[in-house]
Amino acid sequence: MSKRAAAVDWLFRSRATGRITIAQVPNLPLLLWAGLTVVRWLLHPRGSQMIALNIAAGGTIVVWAGDEIIRGVNPWRRLLGGGVLAVVAVSWWAGS
Numbered sequence: 696m697s698k699r700a701a702a703v704d705w706l707f708r709s710r711a712t713g714r715i716t717i718a719q720v721p722n723l724p725l726l727l728w729a730g731l732t733v734v735r736w737l738l739h740p741r742g743s744q745m746i747a748l749n750i751a752a753g754g755t756i757v758v759w760a761g762d763e764i765i766r767g768v769n770p771w772r773r774l775l776g777g778g779v780l781a782v783v784a785v786s787w788w789a790g791s
Contacts, residue, residue, distance in 0.1 A: 709768040716768050724759035728752055757783055 696704070709716040721729070731752040734740075740748060756779060763776025 706771045707769055711768050717771065719768075719772075722759065722762070724755045724762065728755040728759060731755065753783060753787070 707715045707717055731748055735748050735752065760776040760780040760783065763772050764780065767773035767776055
């Protein structure tokens, strides 16, 4: 096996099933985040409703990212969770 093939195998091979896993069926926090994001796009809420939606959406994506970091089936899923968590942290820090 070449070094590239070994690296791809290490990155994407599920430690639970032994299969290559890049994406999975979304779990509850990710589905909630997607739903809340769609609601924000469609309704364009203002004031306290927007704040509540932002907090709920932010909280659910942080839960999803933390779960991926802790329980991701392979290094790719853990890196994906870490990347999303980093983007959320920078976004919050920047005030957007």
